Amino acid sequence: MRKTAFWLMAAAGVLGASLAQAQAFVWPQKWTTAKLSEVKRGGTLRGSTISDYRTFNPFLAAESGNIPSVMCGPGGLVRRDPTTGEWIPYMAESWTISPNKLDITFKIRKGLKFSDGRPITADDWVTTWRIHTDKAVGSNSYDSFFIDGKPIVVRKIDDYTLRISYPKTDAEAFAVASYCPWPAHVFGPVYQKEGAEGIKKMWTLSEKPENIVSPGPWVLESYTPGERVVLRRNPNFGEWNKDEAGNPLPYLDRYEIRIVKDTNAQLAAFLAGEIDVYAPSTVDQISQVRQAIQQGRLDATIKVNASPVASSQFIVFNWNKASDPFKQALFRSDKFRKAMSHLINRQAVIDLVYGGLGTPMYTSVYPVLTQWINPKVPKYEYDPKQAAKLLSELGFTRKDREGYLVDSRGRRLEFTLATNAGNAQREQMAKLFVDEAKKVGVKVNFTPIDFNTLVGQLLSSGPDRPFDAILIGLSGGGLDWPFGSNVVPCKGNLHMWNKSGQCLDPRETQLDALYSRGRTELDFKKRQQIGYQMQEIEAQLLPVLYIAGPNYHPAWNNRLGGEHPDAILSSIWGQRELELTFIKK
Amino acid sequence: MTQYILRRVLYLIPTFFGATFLAFLIIQLAPGDYLTQMELDPKVTPETIARLRSQFGLDQPIYVQYLLWMNNLFHLNLGYSFSYQAPVLEVIWPRVVNSMWIVIPSTLLLYLVAIPIGVYGAVRPYSFGDKLFSFLAYVGLSVPSFFLALIAIYVLLQIKFKTGVLLFPVGGMTSSGFEQMGRLEQIKDILWHLVVPVLLATANDIAGLSRLMRGQMMEVLGQDYIRTARAKGLSERVVIYKHAFRNAVIPFVATLGGLLPSLISGAGFIEVVMAWPGITPFFLDAIANQDLYVIAGFLTVGLVLLLLGNLLSDLLLAWVDPRIRYF
Numbered sequence: 001m002r003k004t005a006f007w008l009m010a011a012a013g014v015l016g017a018s019l020a021q022a023q024a025f026v027w028p029q030k031w032t033t034a035k036l037s038e039v040k041r042g043g044t045l046r047g048s049t050i051s052d053y054r055t056f057n058p059f060l061a062a063e064s065g066n067i068p069s070v071m072c073g074p075g076g077l078v079r080r081d082p083t084t085g086e087w088i089p090y091m092a093e094s095w096t097i098s099p100n101k102l103d104i105t106f107k108i109r110k111g112l113k114f115s116d117g118r119p120i121t122a123d124d125w126v127t128t129w130r131i132h133t134d135k136a137v138g139s140n141s142y143d144s145f146f147i148d149g150k151p152i153v154v155r156k157i158d159d160y161t162l163r164i165s166y167p168k169t170d171a172e173a174f175a176v177a178s179y180c181p182w183p184a185h186v187f188g189p190v191y192q193k194e195g196a197e198g199i200k201k202m203w204t205l206s207e208k209p210e211n212i213v214s215p216g217p218w219v220l221e222s223y224t225p226g227e228r229v230v231l232r233r234n235p236n237f238g239e240w241n242k243d244e245a246g247n248p249l250p251y252l253d254r255y256e257i258r259i260v261k262d263t264n265a266q267l268a269a270f271l272a273g274e275i276d277v278y279a280p281s282t283v284d285q286i287s288q289v290r291q292a293i294q295q296g297r298l299d300a301t302i303k304v305n306a307s308p309v310a311s312s313q314f315i316v317f318n319w320n321k322a323s324d325p326f327k328q329a330l331f332r333s334d335k336f337r338k339a340m341s342h343l344i345n346r347q348a349v350i351d352l353v354y355g356g357l358g359t360p361m362y363t364s365v366y367p368v369l370t371q372w373i374n375p376k377v378p379k380y381e382y383d384p385k386q387a388a389k390l391l392s393e394l395g396f397t398r399k400d401r402e403g404y405l406v407d408s409r410g411r412r413l414e415f416t417l418a419t420n421a422g423n424a425q426r427e428q429m430a431k432l433f434v435d436e437a438k439k440v441g442v443k444v445n446f447t448p449i450d451f452n453t454l455v456g457q458l459l460s461s462g463p464d465r466p467f468d469a470i471l472i473g474l475s476g477g478g479l480d481w482p483f484g485s486n487v488v489p490c491k492g493n494l495h496m497w498n499k500s501g502q503c504l505d506p507r508e509t510q511l512d513a514l515y516s517r518g519r520t521e522l523d524f525k526k527r528q529q530i531g532y533q534m535q536e537i538e539a540q541l542l543p544v545l546y547i548a549g550p551n552y553h554p555a556w557n558n559r560l561g562g563e564h565p566d567a568i569l570s571s572i573w574g575q576r577e578l579e580l581t582f583i584k585k
Numbered sequence: 586m587t588q589y590i591l592r593r594v595l596y597l598i599p600t601f602f603g604a605t606f607l608a609f610l611i612i613q614l615a616p617g618d619y620l621t622q623m624e625l626d627p628k629v630t631p632e633t634i635a636r637l638r639s640q641f642g643l644d645q646p647i648y649v650q651y652l653l654w655m656n657n658l659f660h661l662n663l664g665y666s667f668s669y670q671a672p673v674l675e676v677i678w679p680r681v682v683n684s685m686w687i688v689i690p691s692t693l694l695l696y697l698v699a700i701p702i703g704v705y706g707a708v709r710p711y712s713f714g715d716k717l718f719s720f721l722a723y724v725g726l727s728v729p730s731f732f733l734a735l736i737a738i739y740v741l742l743q744i745k746f747k748t749g750v751l752l753f754p755v756g757g758m759t760s761s762g763f764e765q766m767g768r769l770e771q772i773k774d775i776l777w778h779l780v781v782p783v784l785l786a787t788a789n790d791i792a793g794l795s796r797l798m799r800g801q802m803m804e805v806l807g808q809d810y811i812r813t814a815r816a817k818g819l820s821e822r823v824v825i826y827k828h829a830f831r832n833a834v835i836p837f838v839a840t841l842g843g844l845l846p847s848l849i850s851g852a853g854f855i856e857v858v859m860a861w862p863g864i865t866p867f868f869l870d871a872i873a874n875q876d877l878y879v880i881a882g883f884l885t886v887g888l889v890l891l892l893l894g895n896l897l898s899d900l901l902l903a904w905v906d907p908r909i910r911y912f
Contacts, residue, residue, distance in 0.1 A: 046761050054669045143630050204671045222764045225679040226862025261866035262857050268738045268755040297746040452617025476627050484627040493631045
């Protein structure tokens with residue numbers, strides 16, 4: 001009897017929960033070029049990816065564009081508004097920040113549901129954080145939950161209230177809070193019983209798609225190894241994600257991603273109309289797409305030079321050469337590095353390496369992060385005369401019989417420049433630099449070497465490291481604070497020019513201090529000023545010589561509607577929000 | 586014969602250990618390891634990388650890693666893929682099956698086309714037809730397969746631009762919407778995708794096999810017993826197919842063993858260019874990422890098949906040719 005009463009109450013409770021109207025997040029129409037009146041429902045968007053998927057497990061997935069991140073979409077307590085770059089509430093409806101700025105308390109939206117119909121609550125965020133921060137799991141997100149080695153803590157206050165506590169004030173606090181919640185009711189019991197080993201066995205590629213639970217816009221329908229993944233709309237997502245007319249999102253029924261290992265094959269598939277979205281990276285690919293469009297063979301749109309790509313290419317000189325004091329003194333001299341910057345013909349690099357479709361770089365901030373770029377930073381542009389003048393000030397006034405500069409003691413100005421073999425673009429950049437250097441009498445010996453050997457040399461530490469100069473690139477970095485946490489600080493693992501473990505130049509010390517100040521500054525305007533100041537010091541110190549980077553050229557088949565307006569069509573925001581994309585025909 | 590077989594089987598054991606150790610050593614001699622790529626990631630701390638290194642056992646000496654791996658092999662466990670975080674066999678097998686879709690039909694086609702061409706060339710040496718086939722075969726041999734694939738894609742695209750019809754897909758193994766098709770539809774779809782890669786994979790090997798057949802056949806046709814057969818007044822067709830061809834084909838028995846390892850080794854760069862989800866792109870990825878156990882595991886399976894294939898060939902030959910047994 002009592003049991004029956006209990007079941008009745010439980011049933012009533014469930015009913016009550018499902019009748020409570022989800023508080024919707026409304027997707028602003030200004031995020032898309034489409035009008036509400038032209039939007040259609042249904043259809044399949046066909047994309048492609050270069051590398052195969054490795055797992056469905058959100059705690060093990062490490063490749064970019066992995067399946068869990070696609071399924072989850074924008075999921076997280078907060079997300080960015082692409083039109084402003086600001087953090088806005090998403091799965092949370094609001095937040096409060098404690099007076100000491102170390103705790104952020106989030107109110108979670110009610111009515112959020114996983115694809116299996118279970119509600120998304122504070123437990124899911126707590127369990128997800130716990131598993132990510134278990135060393136034995138080996139999650140790729142592990143380091144993002146620590147600041148200077150101190151942990152960020154996620155606590156449940158009640159089912160719909162969550163508190164995240166930071167060891168320091170942090171400019172990237174919201175970026176940390178934007179992690180995706182995975183179902184505690186799926187992972188929790190396994191983690192309780194078997195720990196990290198149990199988690200690692202879950203959701204491998206051989207798992208049945210119907211067992212994969214998603215918090216986001218897509219659920220997994222099928223995966224064919226090396227061929228494609230097919231995702232289906234998650235109807236529960238549409239209960240709380242609406243367009244301005246109140247229609248549930250996404251509009252699409254399916255999202256298919258083909259795995260295409262070769263860029264030529266990708267181009268062919270786009271030209272044949274087999275895939276809908278594409279971002280060509282070489283001049284040749286761009287011109288083929290353009291031609292096909294102009295000659296009416298392909299009904300598509302391409303936006304050439306939409307924005308720079310968030311990546312850098314640079315030359316770094318080794319300051320730690322105890323065994324060669326002559327070179328060490330040279331590489332540590334900013335006059336020498338300025339001279340070298342004057343020898344980098346950035347325009348020639350853009351013309352020859354990127355076919356005219358690239359952007360020059362002068363500081364560590366990617367040109368695409370326009371709000372962070374300090375327009376007043378001095379640039380040591382291509383100027384061989386100025387380079388020769390600076391080198392003569394360093395004592396290199398005479399040339400030897402072969403035409404190379406020597407100092408008063410007859411020591412030749414000569415060094416080795418390495419890059420990773422097989423990277424055609426970097427090899428071309430290096431050769432251009434060698435030619436320019438030769439014109440003013442600097443002998444640069446170019447050696448392409450194996451990538452892993454190069455990384456080994458670059459990241460070695462101590463007073464005597466085994467290279468002169470290396471040409472390489474980095475990518476990654478954030479909109480909140482675009483400086484590298486392990487690049488700028490003198491003890492950083494990627495402080496590539498000086499790995500002695502301490503600052504050698506007073507300006508390094510300054511940068512180190514400014515980095516920490518900026519990272520803990522919560523006011524954007526003030527943080528931006530610190531960033532500007534850092535770029536000025538960088539430009540003077542030139543710890544690395546930035547060269548140039550490629551541009552982003554999104555293309556899509558005109559079957560699709562709902563791409564970003566031109567203002568936010570960039571390598572940061574991409575060409576579209578999938579949720580607002582629809583099939584026209 | 587029994588003794589011969591036993592001896593051959595015993596030889597396999599040291600060969601297997603030597604070859605696997607060498608393979609393991611060479612993979613390990615390459616600079617860096619699976620985690621080197623991660624070291625350039627500004628978001629990952631060195632402590633994390635060091636921890637992963639010890640979790641993956643990559644901080645152990647090479648011989649220890651080899652012995653652990655061998656120990657697993659004897660339990661029929663090929664090890665664990667770093668990048669897939671799953672058993673090697675589980676991630677390799679579907680790819681091998683996909684490759685077989687190309688390899689098996691193209692092998693059959695190869696024999697069906699190359700042997701008649703070889704016979705024709707031997708019967709009518711230096712005729713126009715012989716020269717034409719030789720020329721085409723050498724073109725197939727000399728143009729790298731990936732380039733042929735690119736040309737094929739180009740031609741298919743041009744046809745589509747001119748007529749609006751896509752004769753054959755320019756890549757992949759299945760069409761969009763494959764998962765919603767019926768069984769028969771699915772098979773049809775795969776066959777439609779198969780045509781171009783199979784033709785390309787065959788084109789490359791026709792030259793070698795047809796020249797081999799032509800040489801064998803010419804040699805046999807020059808023998809005394811053929812003259813005798815002709816003298817007896819047998820029709821030319823009977824002479825060629827009943828007497829000459831049967832003897833000329835014997836050496837091909839020896840090549841049958843070699844087909845075993847090629848079954849799993851895929852169709853090479855054709856798979857990469859035609860976006861075929863076979864073993865080649867997968868294996869290239871594994872090499873680029875230094876996914877140690879995937880490379881070693883795949884090589885081991887190939888090695889075992891090679892050893893078995895050779896054994897099989899030798900036994901077949903010994904069975905066909907008594908002289909071999911007494912070496």
